Amino acid sequence: MKEINGRLVLITGGSSGIGLALAEQLFAQGASVVILARDQLRLDTAVAQIEHQRWSPSQKLGALSADVTDEPALHQALTQLKTNYGLPDLVINCAGVARPGYAETLEPQIFHWTMDINYFGTVNVCQTLLPDLIARGSGHIVNFSSLAGVIGVFGYTAYSGSKFAVRGYSDALRSEMKPKGILVSVVYPPDTDTPQLAWEDQFKPFETRVIAGSDHPLPADKVAADVIKAIRRDKVNIVPGGEAKFLFFAATRLGGGIFPIMDMLVRYAMKKKATHEKREKAAIE
Secondary structure, three states: OOOOOOOEEEOOOOHHHHHHHHHHHHOOOOOOEEEOOOOHHHHHHHHHHHHOOOOOOOOOOEEEEOOOHHHHHHHHHHHHHHOOOOOOOEEEEEOOOOOOOOOHOOHHHEEEHHHHHHHHHHHHHHHHHHHHHHOOOOOOOOOOOHHHHOOOOOOOHHHHHHHOOOHHHHHHHHHHHHHHHHHEEEOOOOOOHHHHHHHHHHHHHHHHHHHOOOOEEEEEEHHHHHHHHHHHOOOOEEEEOOHHHHHHHHHHHHHHHHHHHHHHHHHHHHHHHHHHHHHOOOOOO
């Protein structure tokens, strides 16, 4: 999709984080934008923020309140989208959650909740819009996975599982849709500075923090800019950030060969945790 100006874009999870950054930048480049999220108040705030980026009086800007896991409500919202704005040229599935923690301590509902939003939320949007996109014979679907959907991340069993699922679904969907004129891309962002990351940080295991080291999250605006640049080039795999590209390359080329490296990092992190706990115990005594 080389031309953004004049296109209609739907962004789920568009009221905050990467989704909001994408909405602002695409609107600034002349696209009409409709964001979809659950919270109407946050949607209203986001629309007011996006409006400041208006490029042309003819651009459409709207918001739809719906939960991507609620199929009837989502179907109603997407019907409203088609009636009031039209069928989108670009669909970006950005809605997502993460709740890290040691696997044995996570309750089953955490896995269901994460899979429902990250995987089935993506599937629900795609499956609802696919018949119309196929009938038209054009469109671009961009689904957000994660680097954790390529490399299993310590402390992120629920999240990694859901993002591997998004990757598998999207790869299979791409094969089916390409002959029908519809491109399917997958985004693999690294840690990104968003409200979601700030919230999940409180649950991260000690080892996860050590493995991450001094890495700084990418700004949401940077991730959004990289994603839009790749969309313009019709890229299938979109990996924002230089370090993330290296990790993606290593994971996809080495396959199981990445495991010894990850195991080494985990052993190092566990030693650091043991040392930390000894110091804390000594300080108390």
